[in-house]
Amino acid sequence: MNRDETKTVLLNEAFKIVLDHIDEGIIVVDAEGKIIYCNEVQLKFDGQKFEDVVGRYSWDVYNFEKKDSTLFKCLQKEEPSKAYVHYYLSRAGQYVRVTGNNFPVKQGSKTLGAVAIDRNLQxxxxxxxxxxxxxxxxxxxxxxxxxxxxxxxxxxxxxxxxxxxxxxxxxxxxxxxxxxxxxxxxxxxxxxxxxxxxxxxxxxxxxxxxxxxxxxxxxxxxxxxxxxxxxxxxxxxxxxxxxxxxxxxxxxxxxxxxxxxxxxxxxxxxxxxxxxxxxxxxxxxxxxxxxxxxxxxxxxxxxxxxxxxxxxxxxxxxxxxxxxxxxxxxxxxPLRIRKRDIRILVDYFIQCFNIKLKKNIYEISPEIYGHLEEYDWPGNVRQLKHWVECAMNMVPEDQTILIEEYVPQKFNYFFIRESNLGLNIVNHPSVERGVEVSKQIREQEIVKVVDELKRHGGNITKAAKAFGISRQGLQYRMRKLGIK
Ligand SMILES: Nc1ncnc2c1ncn2[C@@H]1O[C@H](COP(=O)(O)OP(=O)(O)OP(=O)(O)O)[C@@H](O)[C@H]1O
Ligand SMILES: [Mg+2]
The missing domain is CATH 3.40.50.300 (P-loop containing nucleotide triphosphate hydrolases)
Structure with a gap:
């Protein structure tokens, strides 16, 4: 074998190993919809043997009407399917529930077949x-x-x-x-x-x-x-x-x-x-x-x-x-219509973080209160609590008054809405010193999510797909991270 042939064999064998050791089931059909490949995972979901499915129309194997087969629709439309959920009876007589997507496989403009990637919901x-x-x-x-x-x-x-x-x-x-x-x-x-x-x-x-x-x-x-x-x-x-x-x-x-x-x-x-x-x-x-x-x-x-x-x-x-x-x-x-509660909340959160972070703050400067009361807190009390936690990380242990000098230089990040593409970072803990590890992870997560959203022009569905999670899953993360 020359070098190119070795490379092709290596890649083919490596793909086979990968396909049999992932969590998803894979089915490949030709342009007519006949199965030419099924990985071990998919065969296991279905209780099938490779020799019993190969060469058969996928809708026959799964007992679907041809018109209801998502693989058939994918071949016909020559475009990826929307995420689907299939319920079907396996050979062992049990209901299988999978969710997945189908993609056409093309060479130039010609559709050679399609591939289904399924995840078992079990x-x-x-x-x-x-x-x-x-x-x-x-x-x-x-x-x-x-x-x-x-x-x-x-x-x-x-x-x-x-x-x-x-x-x-x-x-x-x-x-x-x-x-x-x-x-x-x-x-x-x-x-x-x-x-x-x-x-x-x-x-x-x-x-x-x-x-x-x-x-x-x-x-x-x-x-x-x-x-x-x-x-x-x-x-x-x-x-x-x-x-x-x-x-x-x-x-x-x-x-x-x-x-x-x-x-x-x-x-x-x-x-x-x-x-x-x-x-x-x-x-x-x-x-x-x-x-x-x-x-x-x-x-x-x-x-x-x-x-x-x-x-x-x-x-x-x-x-x-x-x-x-x-x-x-x-x-x-919302907090913005009850700003007189800010002091009560801040005092309480300071007490909590004094204990948790072993600090000794008992007062906060009027300038800082001024800033806090000016702001409209889109993330409400949770955002305020995070702000206090972040500020409390910054003050030295021997300090008793929280003054502007001790709040992080990038303090203003808490007050900035990054609104290009409609994205709004409510709570961006961009502080360099004394940040807890969890905060750093959170920060990195925010950057990743925002980047991916930007890459997809703000389209949540597409960004979610890029992360390999559901749209709702991403929306949930966005809310938790304070990204709007
Ligand atoms: N009035 C309040 N007094 C003291 N702490 C509060 C108050 N309101 C909210 N918090 C604190 O703010 C945080 C968020 O509160 P909670 O989880 O109940 O909000 P939520 O409305 O369920 O938010 P989400 O819609 O994002 O789930 C919690 O840490 C909670 O302790
Ligand atoms: Mg809640």
């Missing part, structure tokens, strides 16, 4: 099941601790309570008044507030001050879980409904007797919102693939970070569900 399901399990364990820990309260032992606090929600402004007092009344009732509560205003704090406080407080509070962020997994997580699954599915309770059953907090409900797919509405009306749930309805007694708190009427108008939130959920409707005000 692993994600398992991961989510573990998270739910973990949440339950934590909850049980709390119950045990609650049992020890009477013995005079003070347990570490796990849930927020109303006393933790600081603020003297009329606006926050009004929200607290509503929330305290809601805690005494069993009605569904709908929380609306911008990011960082304290929705999670309110939800926890309502639960911990309600008669359900010895039962679980289960929270789920609807924007953080891939759409196709949400239904099974919320309603549970029965064994065999798809590969690896076990009889598993959903969050409704886990929260029985307690509270279910559905955070960012406007990110829940509309058809699932319909199922949720039915479950609420009937007070019963049916597990995915299950035959029986299971009665549940759950108090629902939900939240939305855009104005609910807007979310309804933009078809992110079903109006019938909204009216059902918003029996008590609580709006949590």
């Amino acid at each position: 692993n994600s399901e398992e991961m989510v099941a573990k998270v739910v399990e973990l949440q339950k364990t934590l909850q049980e820990g709390k119950r045990d601790l609650a049992g020890t309260l009477g013995s005079g032992y003070l347990p570490e606090k796990r849930f927020f309570s109303f006393e933790d929600i600081l603020g003297e402004s009329d606006a926050i007092r009004q929200s607290l008044l509503w929330a305290k009344s809601a805690a005494r009732s069993d009605s569904p509560v709908f929380l609306y507030g911008e990011t960082g205003t304290g929705k999670e704090m309110f939800a926890q406080s309502i639960h911990s001050n309600s008669s359900r407080n010895l039962k679980p509070l289960i929270s789920i962020n609807c924007a953080a879980i891939p759409e196709n997994l949400l239904e099974g997580i919320i309603f549970g699954t029965v064994k065999g409904v798809f590969t690896g599915a076990t009889d598993r309770k959903g969050l409704f059953e886990e929260a029985d007797g307690g509270t279910l907090f559905l955070d960012e409900i406007n990110s829940m797919p509309l058809n699932l919102q319909g199922k949720l509405l039915r479950a609420l009306e009937e007070r019963k749930v049916r597990r995915l693939g299950g035959k029986h309805e299971i009665p549940v007694d759950v108090r629902i708190i939900s939240s939305c970070n855009s104005e609910p009427t807007k979310a309804v108008a933009e078809k992110q939130l079903r109006s019938d569900l909204y009216y059902r959920l918003a029996v008590v409707n609580i709006e949590i005000p």
Whole structure:
């Protein structure tokens, strides 16, 4: 073999090894749709043997109508498919759920065939099941601790309570008044507030001050879980409904007797919102693939970070569900309309970070307060808390007053909105000294996300694809990182 031939063989063999050792299933079809290659991973999903699938039309192997086959559509349109979810019966008679994309393979303008890249949803399901399990364990820990309260032992606090929600402004007092009344009732509560205003704090406080407080509070962020997994997580699954599915309770059953907090409900797919509405009306749930309805007694708190009427108008939130959920409707005000709360919050956060960072600050200079009160805090209380944490990292231990001299030179980054392409870095901890490792990682993550978004002209879907995550996953990260 000459050098070029050796290189070709090497590459081919290396690709085969790679393809058999990744997590994704790969199917390659020719221009007619006949399978010419399938990696080991895909064969394992399907319980197939290579010799039984090769040379057959992919839609025949998977028992799809030709017109419904995404590979067929990809060949026909000669363009990549949108992300799909397929449910099909494997040879072993089990439902397989995969999500993936198809791409045409071209030579010049001629389409030679297409390739499908599939990810089995089973692993994600398992991961989510573990998270739910973990949440339950934590909850049980709390119950045990609650049992020890009477013995005079003070347990570490796990849930927020109303006393933790600081603020003297009329606006926050009004929200607290509503929330305290809601805690005494069993009605569904709908929380609306911008990011960082304290929705999670309110939800926890309502639960911990309600008669359900010895039962679980289960929270789920609807924007953080891939759409196709949400239904099974919320309603549970029965064994065999798809590969690896076990009889598993959903969050409704886990929260029985307690509270279910559905955070960012406007990110829940509309058809699932319909199922949720039915479950609420009937007070019963049916597990995915299950035959029986299971009665549940759950108090629902939900939240939305855009104005609910807007979310309804933009078809992110079903109006019938909204009216059902918003029996008590609580709006949590943004920090910019309650600036008198800034001092109270800053004083409190300074006390916290004095302990955490072993500093001794007991005063903050009026100039700094001036800056803080001028700013409109798009990231609200969370952003303010991060600002204090960052500033507290900067001051020397023997310093007792926080003055401008000790705040980082790039302090102003906290006040700059980088708004080209509509991107807005709310909290950019660009400080050179004394920054904790977690902050550096966060900073690098911000830079990466912003770069990728810029590269794709601000298109979130494309940037998410480049990271290999879902659009919702990226939106979630952006919110957590304070990028708008
Ligand atoms: N009124 C308040 N008093 C004290 N701390 C607060 C208050 N509001 C918010 N915080 C703090 O701000 C941070 C953000 O609060 P929380 O997570 O409840 O906001 P959120 O509205 O759920 O935000 P997101 O929409 O981004 O999830 C938390 O660290 C919380 O401790
Ligand atoms: Mg939240």
